[in-house]
Each structure stands twice: as C-alpha cells, then as structure tokens.
Amino acid sequence: MVDVKLVELSAKGFCNGCLATKLWDELKICSRCRNARYCSKSCQKAHWKKTHKQFCKTPEQAKRESDAESWNNVYKEFGHKQTSMLTPVTESLDEQVDRLENWVEEWKSTLSSWAFWSFNIPASREDVLSNFSFVFEVQRRAEPPSPAHYFEMHGAEIMHTSEVIWLFEQLKRHEYLKHWSHLPRRNDLIQIIVMWKGHVIDFTRQINDRELRKKGPDARLLYDALAKDWIDELRKAIDSGNPDYHKQFYNVTFGETAMDVSFRAGVESMRKATEQIRGQKV
Ligand SMILES: [Zn+2]
Ligand SMILES: [Zn+2]
Structure with missing residues (x-):
C-alpha cells in the first residue's frame, strides 16, 4: 500500500x-x-562563498578520501564524530529502549533548548520549522559514571524532510517513516528526533509567538549568540553530564540580575526577573 503522505x-x-x-x-x-x-x-554563489567550497568534492575525490579524512569532514560540516568502538550491548531490546527513553526524558530540556537555538529562524523564514527537523544521534559512552552519562552525542543536524526520508529509508525503518510522515508540521513547532542505533524517539518543542518574532535587538543578539557554534556547545552540555547545563544560557537573558531560570518555569521566571530589574531602576 502506498502511503500518500510520504509520497507527497x-x-x-x-x-x-x-x-x-x-x-x-x-x-x-x-x-x-x-x-x-x-x-x-545567486543562492549557489552565496552558499559556495559561505561554506560549500570547503566541502564540495567530486564523487571521485570523495572516493579517494581515507576513512579518517571523511570523518573529519563530516565532523566539520555536521558535527558527527566517528562512532567509538565499544563492547557489544548485551541488554535485551526492551532494556535498551528503556535506557534510551530514560536518558531522553532526563535530557529533554537540553535537547529542546538547542533545537530552538540551532534553528535561529529569521522572521521571514518561518516555514523552515514545518520543513526541517532537529535530529540528534547518540552513542554509548564507555564506562559511564552515572545514568545521565550513559550516552554521548554522536552528532546533531537540522535535516530537511527529504533528508529524513532518505535517512530512514537507508536504515530500512519504513514503519517508523510512516509514523513520522504523519506527525504535525507547523511553523511554531520543532520536530525533534533522537536516534540510537535502530531506536528512535521523537518529541516536539512548541515555539511561542514572542520567541518566533525575536522582538527587539537584544533578543536577536542573544539568539544569534546561542546559534553560533551550537553543535560544539551542545556537545559540551552533554559531555558535562549535567542536564541543567542549558539553564545558564537562559540566565544570560537578563544578565547578572537573572535568577535561576528553569526551562519549564522559564516564562514565569523571566517575568519575575523583568519585574525585579524594573524595581531596581525605580
Ligand atoms: Zn535558494
Ligand atoms: Zn558542490
């Protein structure tokens, strides 16, 4: 049976x-x-100047690259590290799925934050969210000191729908692809995909109106700063083993006056911080 949505x-x-x-x-x-x-x-010219000239290779050139060279290029372009060699997983499939689910639950705020920051959507390009997904791939960490350290970042990418389809077709995950093709695609919702080997977990990050429009030059500067080197920053966050690592970036919003802003209570805390700042000025 042909899945119409996927064909579309x-x-x-x-x-x-x-x-x-x-x-x-x-x-x-x-x-x-x-x-x-x-x-x-003009798009081709601009992109060539900006990044593509570093990565554009003829198929013959790409074939001649050694494994190390091609991993190095993939890292530079997409932040994907070579998968580390680890002892085989001896857990059952259910145990593995549980482990991934628990890990994602713990790191959801971190991943949601970076999913938003990485997109750094210009106001004119709001359709980007309905056509791209945030894809985060993990790998097992050798001798994890705690459950929060069980996985490390293998790579993260903003992938277009066509690339996600290609990826899951390569992985022969047709059932998942069918499920994925029917997820909501909206201009105020980020689709986030976490992958580990054959296991996939998806969830969404809702973007509110204020975040989308990035009102004011301060907000724009902040988002630009967060979007810069986001792959390396996200890797640092995951490597820290601290699922609250991202909160420090929310504090930046109001500089030194900011209180500890938790992600879930973010809006509420920011409102309070604003009142505090205003109160000090009086
Ligand atoms: Zn274009
Ligand atoms: Zn090219």
Whole structure:
C-alpha cells in the first residue's frame, strides 16, 4: 500500500543556500559534487562563498578520501564524530529502549533548548520549522559514571524532510517513516528526533509567538549568540553530564540580575526577573 503522505513529502527538496523548500524540478544540482541543490544561481554563489567550497568534492575525490579524512569532514560540516568502538550491548531490546527513553526524558530540556537555538529562524523564514527537523544521534559512552552519562552525542543536524526520508529509508525503518510522515508540521513547532542505533524517539518543542518574532535587538543578539557554534556547545552540555547545563544560557537573558531560570518555569521566571530589574531602576 502506498502511503500518500510520504509520497507527497518526498516530492520536495530544499535549496542549500536559502533553505526554501521546492519541488525537485525547481532545484538545480551542483555540477561538481552532484549533491548540493539550489533554487537560483545567486543562492549557489552565496552558499559556495559561505561554506560549500570547503566541502564540495567530486564523487571521485570523495572516493579517494581515507576513512579518517571523511570523518573529519563530516565532523566539520555536521558535527558527527566517528562512532567509538565499544563492547557489544548485551541488554535485551526492551532494556535498551528503556535506557534510551530514560536518558531522553532526563535530557529533554537540553535537547529542546538547542533545537530552538540551532534553528535561529529569521522572521521571514518561518516555514523552515514545518520543513526541517532537529535530529540528534547518540552513542554509548564507555564506562559511564552515572545514568545521565550513559550516552554521548554522536552528532546533531537540522535535516530537511527529504533528508529524513532518505535517512530512514537507508536504515530500512519504513514503519517508523510512516509514523513520522504523519506527525504535525507547523511553523511554531520543532520536530525533534533522537536516534540510537535502530531506536528512535521523537518529541516536539512548541515555539511561542514572542520567541518566533525575536522582538527587539537584544533578543536577536542573544539568539544569534546561542546559534553560533551550537553543535560544539551542545556537545559540551552533554559531555558535562549535567542536564541543567542549558539553564545558564537562559540566565544570560537578563544578565547578572537573572535568577535561576528553569526551562519549564522559564516564562514565569523571566517575568519575575523583568519585574525585579524594573524595581531596581525605580
Ligand atoms: Zn535558494
Ligand atoms: Zn558542490
């Protein structure tokens, strides 16, 4: 049976330059790497200057790369580390799923925060959220000191729908793909996917109106700062083994006057912090 939703989603790709989602026919492929696609010459030129010239290789060049070189390039471009060699997992499938679920539960706030910061959506490009997902891949950490350390970050990426479809097709996870294709796609919702080997957990991060519009120059500066080097910063957070690591970045919002802002109570605390700041000025 053909899944109509998936067929519909598969009909579109995206411009690597401006991230606009387009029908495949509307995109032109980079003649060198046969990989990157663009909606226009100007997008291609701008993207080449910005990042693509570092990563664009002919298929022959890519084939000649050693394993170490290609991992190095993947790390530079997407933040994916080579999977470490570990002793085989001896747990049952259920135990593994439990472990991943518990770990994700503990790190949900961290992952949601970075999912939002990594997108750094310009006000004009709100459709980005309905066409891209935040994909986070974990790997087991050798000798974890605590359950919070059980996994480490393998890599994280903002992936277009077409890339997610390609990924799960490669992994032969057709059942999951079917489920995933029917998840809501909205301009105020981030779809987050956490993967470990064959296991996948998805959840969403709701974006409120204020966050979307990024009102005021201060807010914009803050978001730009958080989006910069987000892969390395997220890796630091996970490596710290402290699921509250991300909270320090919420404190930045109000500088030294900020109280401990927890993610869930974030809005409430920020409101209080604002009142506090105002109170001090009187
Ligand atoms: Zn474009
Ligand atoms: Zn190219």
